[in-house]
Amino acid sequence: MTSPSRPAIPTTFITALRELEPRPSAMLTLRLVEGRSREACATHYGIPAQAFSVLLLRAAIALxxxxxxxxxxxxxxxxxxxWARMLADALERQDAKFPAALAPVVETCRELQTLAPQVATGLETAEREARASPQRRREEWLRRLAVAVLLAMTAWLYLSKP
Incomplete structure (x- = not known):
């Protein structure tokens, strides 16, 4: 039996990942929610594994x-x-050693890994709802209108040249 506060935990991760900057959020999602290896994530971004570890550390601290x-x-x-090396090690092995100052970050990342299926489902649902929202549709129509106006202005300027 789960405690009443347990269902709120995936929600806090979903909210946090949606409110973080896009790249750190994507890195955390790729590594901890989708469960890809550090090397696969580094290859995805076209950077060395150590650089990915540093960026993941920064994203994990922000989370x-x-x-x-x-x-x-x-x-x-x-x-x-x-810390980046220790975090990478802690995400691979439960018995990895890390300083007390890094513990809140490691615990947050491990908790996200544990809740990954629920968080992935929640992120997909939130994205689907955002795409279907009236505000999103209005923004999409405004973008289309702006492009049409730019094209019309370009055509008018081109055709009005002597």
Whole structure:
């Protein structure tokens, strides 16, 4: 039997992932929700695995902070590189060692991995609802209208040349 607060957890992840910047959100989704390997994610973005680990660390810190976890940024580039390695290791092995300052970030990432199926379903549902919303349809028509106006202006300028 689940506790009444348990269903809210995937919702907080869904909300947080939708409110984060697009690239960090996509990296977290690719690595932790879809469960792709670090190397596959790095290949997807066309960057070295170590660079992906650093970007994933930054995204994970942003996610933890968004969820009000007591996370903090690394104080130096060396600490950031070390934390990125430790986070990558912690996501692969449950017995991996990491400093206490990194614990809120690791716990947030592991929790997201555990809830990945529910979060993936929730993200798909939220995206479907956003696409069907009246606001989204209005924005789409306004974009089309703007393109049509630009094309008309371009044609008018081209044809009105002597």
């Amino acid at each position: 933890a902070l968004h969820r009000d976890a007591p996370a903090r940024e690394p104080v130096s580039e060396d600490e950031e590189a070390a």
